[in-house]
Amino acid sequence: MSDRLNDDTLLELARDVRRPAYDRRTLKTGIVHLGVGAFHRAHQAVYTDDVLAQDPRWGIVAASLRSPDTYDALQPQDGLYTLSVRSREGEALRVVGSIRRVIVAPSEIEDLLNVMAAPQTRIVTLTVTEKGYCHDPATGALNEAHPDIVHDLAYSMNPKSAPGFIVEALRRRRMNGVPPFTVLTCDNLPSNGRTVKRVLTRFAELVDPELGRFVADEVSCPSTMVDRIVPATSDQDRERIGEALGLTDAWPVVTEPFTQWVIEDSFPHGRPAWEKAGAEFVSDVEPYEHMKLRLLNGSHSTLAYLGYLAGYETVADTMSDEAFVRLIRGLMDEEVTPTLHMPQGADLESYKGALIERFKNPALKHRTWQIAMDGSQKLPQRLLGTIRDRLSSHAPIGRLSLGVAAWMRYVAGTDEKGTPIDIRDPMAARLREVANGAGRSGENLAHGLFAIREIFGDDLPADPRFTGVVVSHLMRLYEIGAKRTVSEFKVG
Incomplete structure (x- = not known):
């Protein structure tokens, strides 16, 4: 199979494969996602894909904070990938188009910070796993001795960690008079919005007390609950899905039919209408x-x-x-x-x-x-x-x-x-x-x-x-x- 899934080959897809219901050329970047992996691509990116036909302002730039593997797979595919929903009854395939671009943070630090600091970016979402917050799991506080935190406090304009990237981007927005983005964690942390707010505020205080007060007073960190089982993609999955597509997809994602997203509705500068895709907005997550x-x-x-x-x-x-x-x-x-x-x-x-x-x-x-x-x-x-x-x-x-x-x-x-x-x-x-x-x-x-x-x-x-x-x-x-x-x- 020689042809690769990308914008130019979308029309070649098998008829029973669902494809984006919008012109991807109209997409703007409204969301930056840190920690692009299988779960994000089976969950938040799909909810966003479902609402882009009505509002194309919420395209995603997705960043890997460590490995270039996702970039290597998705960038030649223009960010497109296949979602396979598997149950006892069989398999349903769709191509998801909400990710406009993938960035490898370690080699493109300034590029990522510029996108995060841009006024059109109004939400930064995260799936960096529990360890990505550089916190003490027993207390929920920032682990100030974490090697990445020690590095980022010394070299704040060349961050390695998720807190480091977020706080540096917020510092640049504040300096340029741009309102802060909303930080939306989608990881399994206790009181995850409050935990990430605590971590970010403390990191910002250590950079500059005034910046710490700005993060504490101005940055919204809604809590969320996410639920979908997403196994690792196997070579057998790639082969089976490629045959069904009639195209090569270097990194499809396999998941179950069930999906749930419960979100605290606190987005001062706007958000996608995710409720139209099935998300539930509540006052207490x-x-x-x-x-x-x-x-x-x-x-x-x-x-x-x-x-x-x-x-x-x-x-x-x-x-x-x-x-x-x-x-x-x-x-x-x-x-x-x-x-x-x-x-x-x-x-x-x-x-x-x-x-x-x-x-x-x-x-x-x-x-x-x-x-x-x-x-x-x-x-x-x-x-x-x-x-x-x-x-x-x-x-x-x-x-x-x-x-x-x-x-x-x-x-x-x-x-x-x-x-x-x-x-x-x-x-x-x-x-x-x-x-x-x-x-x-x-x-x-x-x-x-x-x-x-x-x-x-x-x-x-x-x-x-x-x-x-x-x-x-x-x-x-x-x-x-x-x-x-x-x-x-x-x-x-």
Whole structure:
């Protein structure tokens, strides 16, 4: 297949492939996105694509803060890519056109800052994962010792980090009398809008106290909740999608039919009409955020660590084991749901039932190893926050603590057959040091990991109701393995 997907070949697409319903030549740049990856391209970029026919001012310039891979794939395609929505019923394809251009930040720093500082840019969105905010996950504060933050404070006009780019662009806008853009985080952080506002304000204060006051007073950071499962694209996906298109697409995105976006409506300088594409604007996102972080993400992480250890490659494989279904449904019903406080009309039972079906979707090859990445950043909001709420109510944490113990067993670095695990985590070196120091002792491993306050804080390691049950689970995982531990699990 020689022809590449791009603006010139759009008309060559197979008839059953949906394509942009607008003339891409009319698009303006209204949004800059930091952290262009599969999730953004399956979620926010699709919502934006759905409204551009009515308002072409909101085209996206997307930036990669690290790797040039996305640029290399999409720039020759004029930013176009295929979205594959897969379910038990089959696959539906559409070409998404909302991304006008891709920038590789490390090699195009000034270009990216100029686009962010331009008056027509009114929103900066982010999917940089939890670690991209350079914050302390246990407190939500800026990690002022983070190497990228140290660099960016010393060389503020040549930033590396997302906070560094945002604050430098805001400084230039303020200097030129241009109103600030809205900063819209779409990552899984607790109270994500308030967290990013705290991080940006503190960084700006360290650059210049006056700039800090400007960010605190003038920059809007709405909270959001995003939900869509997006596995990594495989070579088989590329081949199958290319055959269906009749064109080569270097980096299509595969996802599920379900999608949700709940947004606090605080955009002083305008926004796309995302509600016409199905987004929900609310005054308080926090209940929805807790619902998703604790039910979906907490369950996902628990499945990832236990499933990987049990030898299951994907979430769907793991959920083909009824013992895992029982564990996760019990986690949702008995340990997570009592901590949620949803607005009237929210249907938690339907949401939980849909989650189980989504996890079971065999068309999505969502690898347990992929979900297991960056656990040191994810545990505090996905599991530990729920555990704190349960402990404060003197309620049991059996399943939640099993998820924590499974993470500990996973980051020990070898699976149940003695094969090394490829640990991908910003704290990987520190985790490896703890594991090496623990030797073959599960108890030493647990207490070594409890001592990492950036993950567990000061309260949980001092609470025997938490440490005792985690150590007990961890010892059982070592003794009988993940599969038997799950199949024999009983609430104690």
